[in-house]
Each structure stands twice: as C-alpha cells, then as structure tokens.
Amino acid sequence: MNVSTKWISWLLMMSLSNRVTLGIYVDEPLLYDTFPPGFVWSSATSAHQIEGAWNVDGKGPSIWDTYTSQPGIVAEGATGQTACNSYYFYQKDVDALKSLNAEPLVVVAFVVVLIYDDVSLVVYCAGTIQVSHYRFSISWPRVLPNGIGQVNQPGVDYYKNLIAALKVANIQPMVTLYHWDLPQALEDMGGWLNASVADWFEEYARLCFTQFGDDVRYGLGVSAPDFLSPFNIVVAAAAPPSPYSQIWTWNVYLSSWPQFDPSPRQSLPTLRINFQTYSTRKSWNRLLNINWFFPGSDQIADADAAERALQFMGGWFANPIFGSGDYPSIMKLKIGEKSAQQGFNQSRLPEFTAEQKLLVKSSADFLGINHYTSLLTVNRPSDINDISYESDQDLYSYYDPSWYGSGSPWLKITPFGLRNLLVWLRDKFNDPEMIITENGCSDTAGNLDDMLRIYYYKHYINNVLKAIKIDGVNVTGYTAWALMDNFEWRAGYNEKFGLFNVDFSSPDLPRTAKASARYLAQIIRDNGFRTNQPCNNYPISK
Numbered sequence: 001m002n003v004s005t006k007w008i009s010w011l012l013m014m015s016l017s018n019r020v021t022l023g024i025y026v027d028e029p030l031l032y033d034t035f036p037p038g039f040v041w042s043s044a045t046s047a048h049q050i051e052g053a054w055n056v057d058g059k060g061p062s063i064w065d066t067y068t069s070q071p072g073i074v075a076e077g078a079t080g081q082t083a084c085n086s087y088y089f090y091q092k093d094v095d096a097l098k099s100l101n102a103e104p105l106v107v108v109a110f111v112v113v114l115i116y117d118d119v120s121l122v123v124y125c126a127g128t129i130q131v132s133h134y135r136f137s138i139s140w141p142r143v144l145p146n147g148i149g150q151v152n153q154p155g156v157d158y159y160k161n162l163i164a165a166l167k168v169a170n171i172q173p174m175v176t177l178y179h180w181d182l183p184q185a186l187e188d189m190g191g192w193l194n195a196s197v198a199d200w201f202e203e204y205a206r207l208c209f210t211q212f213g214d215d216v217r218y219g220l221g222v223s224a225p226d227f228l229s230p231f232n233i234v235v236a237a238a239a240p241p242s243p244y245s246q247i248w249t250w251n252v253y254l255s256s257w258p259q260f261d262p263s264p265r266q267s268l269p270t271l272r273i274n275f276q277t278y279s280t281r282k283s284w285n286r287l288l289n290i291n292w293f294f295p296g297s298d299q300i301a302d303a304d305a306a307e308r309a310l311q312f313m314g315g316w317f318a319n320p321i322f323g324s325g326d327y328p329s330i331m332k333l334k335i336g337e338k339s340a341q342q343g344f345n346q347s348r349l350p351e352f353t354a355e356q357k358l359l360v361k362s363s364a365d366f367l368g369i370n371h372y373t374s375l376l377t378v379n380r381p382s383d384i385n386d387i388s389y390e391s392d393q394d395l396y397s398y399y400d401p402s403w404y405g406s407g408s409p410w411l412k413i414t415p416f417g418l419r420n421l422l423v424w425l426r427d428k429f430n431d432p433e434m435i436i437t438e439n440g441c442s443d444t445a446g447n448l449d450d451m452l453r454i455y456y457y458k459h460y461i462n463n464v465l466k467a468i469k470i471d472g473v474n475v476t477g478y479t480a481w482a483l484m485d486n487f488e489w490r491a492g493y494n495e496k497f498g499l500f501n502v503d504f505s506s507p508d509l510p511r512t513a514k515a516s517a518r519y520l521a522q523i524i525r526d527n528g529f530r531t532n533q534p535c536n537n538y539p540i541s542k
Helices: 005-016 063-067 086-099 153-168 197-215 230-234 268-277 300-322 329-341 354-360 389-393 415-428 451-469 515-526
Strands: 040-044 111-115 118-122 133-137 172-178 218-222 283-289 292-295 366-370 374-379 395-398 434-438 475-481 500-502 511-513
Touching: 040 434, 086 133, 086 153, 086 511, 133 218, 133 475, 153 172, 153 197, 172 197, 197 218, 283 300, 283 434, 292 300, 292 415, 300 329, 300 354, 300 374, 300 389, 300 395, 300 415, 329 389, 366 415, 374 415, 415 434, 415 451, 451 475, 451 515
Parallel strands: 040 133, 040 475, 133 172, 172 218, 218 283, 283 366, 292 374, 366 434, 434 475
Antiparallel strands: 111 118, 374 395, 500 511
16 A cells, blocks of 8 residues: 555644554554443434324424425435334334343354454354443423423323333333424424523423433433534434524524523532432433544644534533533633624623532533544634634534545544544543443445444444543443434435334334344443454344
C-alpha cells in the first residue's frame, strides 16, 4: 500500500487526539480480555419504532403519527402504524432476547471469517454470561393519551405485561421515558417550547414511577435530547420539526431548557428522587447522543474546532449535570458574542442561576451514551447573519471518504472514535459511570448473513473493552441497537439496524436471528473476547 499525504495527516490527527491507532486502512488489533464482572449486556428498541397499534385501546396520537400522515415525509410513504406490531407480539421480542441466551451445542467447530481484511480463527468456547437487560421506551400518548390528565389503563397494562414477560425470562427492563413520541395534544400547546412542559413531563414521569418503578432497575430520561431541537429537522433520523421552530432563532436552545428545568418542584433531582422512592437500588440516567470529532488537520485551530463540536453536541447536556452545573464555557462565549453582534439584547443561550446550578449538578446516577460514528472537523468562521446552532460553532464537519460506509449516509464505521470519546467524557465530566445505551450499524438489505454488522460490533465493542482495561474508563454496560429491524424514522424501513430480521411482508411479522445476533451472543456469553472464540457456529433457538 502506498503511503499518501492523506495517510500521514490521519496519523497526525490521531496523535492530536491522544489516541494513536492503526488508522483507516489497517484494522486495529483486538484486545483479548474480558469485561468486568456484572457488566450489563442489553439490546434496545423504542416505542414508536416497534409497537404499531397507533390508534387502538385508547392510545392518543403522537407527533410522529401526525407527521408521517403527511405525504412525502417518509421514504416510500412508510409509517409506524404497524411497524413490528410489538403491542401484540411483545412475547416474540422477549423470545428473541431469550434466544441470545440459549445454550450452545457442545461441539467443537473451527471457522475462518473474512470481514474487510479481518481474518479470525474461531473455536467453540463455553460461557455463562447472558443478555441481562432490554432497553425499551414507554409511549407517552399510550399511557396518557392527552399527555396529562386521564390515564389509559390498557396502555399501562401493556407495559406491565411486557415487564412481567421480561422478568420471567430473567431479563431486566431498562426503561426510557421519552424517545421522541410527544403526545400531539401537548405539541398543539407548544410542545417542548412551552414552559409548562416540565410540569407535563413530571406528571408523566410520576405515573411511570408509580406504575412500573418496583420492577425497573434503570430509569432513562430523554433519548438523544439534541434531536428534540429544531436544528435537527434536516436529519433523516430526527424528531419531526415543531411548527413553532421559526419563533425566534434561540428556540434551539430554549427547547432544551425544560429538560433541565431547575425549579425546585420540577427539577431533575426531584424526578430522580421520585424514581428511587418506589423501590431500592434504582439508577436515574441521562442519555447523551454524541459523535466523536477528529481534527481535520494538524492545525491548532482545527483541534479547537473539534473540541467545540464535542462541547456543543455533548457538553451542552453533560456539563450541567456531570460537570460544573452550567453550560460549557465555549458555548456561553460563542453564543454570547454572536448574539451581541446580531443585535440581541441578551444571549440566545439561557442562563442558570447559582441556585439552579446546584440543583441540576449531579442529578443523574450515570451517563448513557448513544454513539454511532465520527467526523473530521475544521475551523470555519460563519456568516454572522446566519443565526443558527450550526453557525454558532464556527466549524465544518465531514466524513473521510475512505471510511467504511453503512446503510445510512450519516453512519461511517469508525470504531476507534468510540474509545477516544469515552476517554474524553471521563476527563471532561469527572469520571462518571457510563453505559453505552445505543450503538449499532445499518444496512439496506436486511440479510441474515450480515458480515458488515459483525465487523461493526466486533471492533466497536472491543474499543469499549480497551477503554475499560487500558484507559481505566468506568463503563459498566453496553446496549446494541437494535434488537430487530424496525421503522427507522424518516428512512422508513429502508435502513435496517436489527440483530433480528423482521419479515414485514408476513402478517405474523416473524423475527429471525441474523449472523450478527449469533456473534454478539457469543461475545456476551464469554463476557469479552477470547483468542479461540466462535462467530456463528452455534444455533439460536427457534
């Protein structure tokens, strides 16, 4: 292989990030070791993406039900009205999780697997670790059709039945309170831009705590909170745009403010205490959606730009809770300066009072990380007349064309970025306990022989192991996205993330394990990577 200038620049970029790896063209060597005892293994879904039954048994419409009813919004006109029909077929989902824990055949088999120049000799190796958790979300309008007020008992019963089935299978529920399906009734009143949304969310959260709290070890708040904000309307995976998103340009920041709402009665600490009240050993979590950003060159300005990108995407939500109790200083500086230059009489970024900082800080027990990909970033001053979240950062991010792709244009396979990210989060936010709450890879085929997904999981999970064993990062769990192919937001059913294939042409919507499910199951059984480890050589139960 010829050594190009581009390759040399890559090495410089990796050096700047304090994580030197083998880079783009040569895969990193695997670390053969095990995860700590008690490591949490999980897979994940979300309500709107799998449940279907969008208007039955008293469920109210969500913003996604309304949004996808408009023509031309979602690829091929798809909706989540049926999806995987998990409202009726939840036992199939539990059975899929159970199958990952099935005992392998007691035989010895040798397999050679070739995945993008990654050659592995694997043999059978028994283990006892199992998938211990299932992360799913509760549909707010299924339990509270109007967002507040009257409780819909059939909706509550559905989640109780799901949790009971998981318990029978010895799988613990990991419950996300909000995964983008705001009740349409609340959106009609302003949604996340209405100051009362903190009261609405508290009422909803309290209902979930009282109804499900005794059986839930991990409570997760808002999934990917940055996706609630108007700037994400251009992202195919993002929540639908709010009709209020054009009311002043600071709404991108105001829409995040109610998630922190630090008034004593509505604060995150209050929600956390309420959650822990209903039984013992509960953990209240903050979910963070964040990419890794590499400097686009060896210039200091580009290194600073990469740090700004991380702070604007991750520090925006992590620093108030796990850091200083306030927004990152670079956000306050950049947005404050630009707001003044743009003629605003105050910063477009809301300010915390000293009392509010104390209330918000340390209001979560661990940090959940949703991570998929990385980007290259360079410094690029923006037009001061362009008033937006992106322009506030004064940078430009892009993908290296030589990185492996996936079924999603935004998802490039960069496993080395995850290790960098975990170390950065440890160093910036006081070494919090972290759980990977989403990580996965898409394709467009949905085929059972999904070698690309095996490659993705193999190297991303191994970088988590390196972060734990070599760097000393406190990561205590890993969640694969997704358990099965599902409704992938504005991409419809074209982008498939599942460990299990779903036959959407069949009324029974059968779930069938892919090769990646078998591979991941063995990593979980061994609680890590062994030199003589199988990929696909044992059956998953029917």
